[in-house]
Amino acid sequence: MKKYILALSLCTALFTACDPTVEEEGAIAASLTADQLAQRVSITQTTAGQNKFTFETNPTVPVQVLDQDGNILSSGSSGSIIGTPPLTGLVVRAINQDGSITSFTKEVTVNEYVDVPSIYKQLFGPEFTSRTWVWDTTDAPNYWGNGGYMSDSGPAWWKFEDIASGNTNEAFDNQCIEKGYPDDTLEKGWMTFTLGGKKVETSRGETGTISWDLSAVAKEGWDVGTLTFSGTNPLLGVQPNSNNAPEYNYHILVSDENHLYLCAPEPDGNGGAWFWMLKAKE
Structure with missing residues (x-):
């Protein structure tokens, strides 16, 4: 399993479709805080206790979702997540207009793992x-x-x-x-x-x-x-x-x-x- 660092070039590729000056098209402000990002992203555990989740952003904003060890699980403005064991937290991060990274962590409880690599x-x-x-x-x-x-x-x-x-x-x-x-x-x-x-x-x-x-x-x-x-x-x-x-x-x-x-x-x-x-x- 490989860890990936969110380099500026990757961020640029991820957010190319977004005009950083237009909020309603998915950009985020240069001063966005972790609390503000958390208010825009909802994470739902699809079945209680399992390692499957979905995430939505409102207003729409492209993000990456990682596990507590920094492994990227999903990216985009919405999507699904299948975490691999042991999963104790989900980290959501996004790039600000000024190139800085904003993130927050959601602790999760998983006692059943499904659809993970054998x-x-x-x-x-x-x-x-x-x-x-x-x-x-x-x-x-x-x-x-x-x-x-x-x-x-x-x-x-x-x-x-x-x-x-x-x-x-x-x-x-x-x-x-x-x-x-x-x-x-x-x-x-x-x-x-x-x-x-x-x-x-x-x-x-x-x-x-x-x-x-x-x-x-x-x-x-x-x-x-x-x-x-x-x-x-x-x-x-x-x-x-x-x-x-x-x-x-x-x-x-x-x-x-x-x-x-x-x-x-x-x-x-x-x-x-x-x-x-x-x-x-x-």
């Missing part, structure tokens, strides 16, 4: 609260390893549970220890995503945040977008062929009710990639 439930659980992820040794016994970038969907070259090659679960745990991640082993490793603040906490005691972009698909049919970590990296989230440098940017290969499969290409650009196969902890 990624929220997948990452944070069915209650939109938190979800803990561990290594998937059930449905993806080759839970960590490398393979071809945008050609393989999981470890295909150097992988674990490959007994003939000596890559056993014990050998994987040793990989974690040798790379300085002793708390990321099969038995110890976990990471928890919490919706509030989009926080991530790891078994090694680190905390950070996550963000995603479902529009950043590298190859249709191979991935569904990207997942980015900040402040920490996921379980054994390193590049083994690059001095075990921490990796923070991942392609989402699978995200569903029980699985989170991630991939990151090797920095050398020679076609190799590493894969992380995780499942929701029961």
